Amino acid sequence: MPANARVTLRYGPYESSGVVQHRTFRLQGLQAALTARGHRCILEETRDWNAVELVVNGELVFTCHIKQLEFGGDGKLDPVCREAVAAVENAY
Template sequence: MPANARVTLCYGPYESSGVVKHRTIRLQGLQAALRASGHQCVLEETREWNMVELVVSEEIIFICNIKELEFGGDGKLDPVCKEAVTAVENAY
């Protein structure tokens, strides 16, 4: 995959403190890790609860539960972020 891939992060709402809504705080580390690898990130809300999907060239290449991602940060210490970046790098 070229270093400047366009990655769409499709994310759903999740519950926190009794409120269900779309939040991007858990996506910050993932976005930072992808940008550090030279990729462009586009956020897209979905209706699927707790879901994060990474889409490259209209193909879903990575899926995880949004609650598995760490809050904020740069994604360097988050193993799920590392796995996601590897999936993008290996996408065709």
């Protein structure tokens, strides 16, 4: 996969402090990790609760539960972020 891939990052709402809504705090590390590798992230809200999906060239390459991602940070120490970046870079 080229270093400048366009990655669509789909995310759903999740519950925090009794309120369910779309939040990007847990996506910051993932975005930073992808951007550091030269990829361009496009955020897209979905209705699927707790879902995170990475789409490259129309192909779903990675999915996880949003609460598996670390809150904030740069994604360097988050094993789920490393797995997601590897999935993007191994996409066709």
